[in-house]
């Protein structure tokens with residue numbers, strides 16, 4: 001049984017590995033401030049701690065999902081964001097290279113500027129905000145570790161059941177409470193069921209793939225249409241969802257207009273189906289019952 005070390009195990013994506021691969025792999029997860037069951041405390045900015053934990057556990061592979069993910073907070077706290085997302089990734093990479101563990105680094109669709117959409121893995125990156133820049137710097141750090149066996153798995157608008165809210169669970173909650181919500185019609189992504197992304201990452205490890213993979217949902221969709229799909233699948237009132245333009249919804253950090261990603265490579269190379277939003281939402285509804 002392969003031993004996997006999952007950083008960010010208390011987060012949405014990291015929490016899915018036990019569920020998706022717990023029967024076939026030994027899963028060790030980490031938390032930073034929110035302790036979980038069978039989870040190890042870990043601060044990715046502490047180079048010594050990272051080296052000691054990874055050396056003593058000696059995992060076959062590490063999935064590095066821990067990050068400072070609040071895009072607007074990162075804009076206001078650039079040094080903290082860089083230390084966690086960029087330097088933290090370098091710390092993990094250094095330790096993995098030393099012990100010979102494979103590394104899967106979780107990155108983001110925001111590495112692209114969103115002028116075009118449906119980006120392929122080798123398309124040129126051009127991050128707009130500080131969060132995205134620090135995540136891309138994380139990707140770039142990996143290239144400096146010449147003996148490291150690694151892959152980059154980019155995800156987009158993660159959703160799924162979790163103790164903390166994400167877009168889907170927030171929309172469900174608001175509509176259930178009869179609240180009107182304003183959702184933008186002019187921002188496109190490839191929403192990604194966290195369970196499906198974790199499954200793809202397990203395949204990357206099992207098949208020992210390297211390079212960049214777009215482990216996202218198989219659909220380019222705007223936030224408003226995504227919210228309407230949520231209402232439909234969960235039998236909620238979609239008339240409570242008001243369409244608005246992003247110019248009416250001021251956010252601190254600039255977002256790409258269309259950071260949807262192409263999934264041809266991931267589906268072909270890994271032989272996996274990446275789910276569209278209706279399929280992902282139906283999966284959530286099924287596992288809820």
Ligand SMILES: NC(=O)c1ccc[n+]([C@@H]2O[C@H](COP(=O)([O-])OP(=O)(O)OC[C@H]3O[C@@H](n4cnc5c(N)ncnc54)[C@H](OP(=O)(O)O)[C@@H]3O)[C@@H](O)[C@H]2O)c1
Nearest residue numbers: 008010011012013031032033034043044066067108157158
């Ligand atoms: N969410 C999205 O829509 C999205 C989109 C594109 C890419 N991504 C990428 O996907 C990955 C997973 O995202 P997610 O939404 O699942 O994350 P999340 O739910 O926000 O969780 C973040 C995780 O990182 C941990 N963490 C934060 N600071 C840390 C530190 N200094 N040292 C160690 N761990 C630390 C947190 O630990 P505690 O909670 O215990 O403090 C938590 O486990 C991230 O790399 C993110 O950049 C996410």
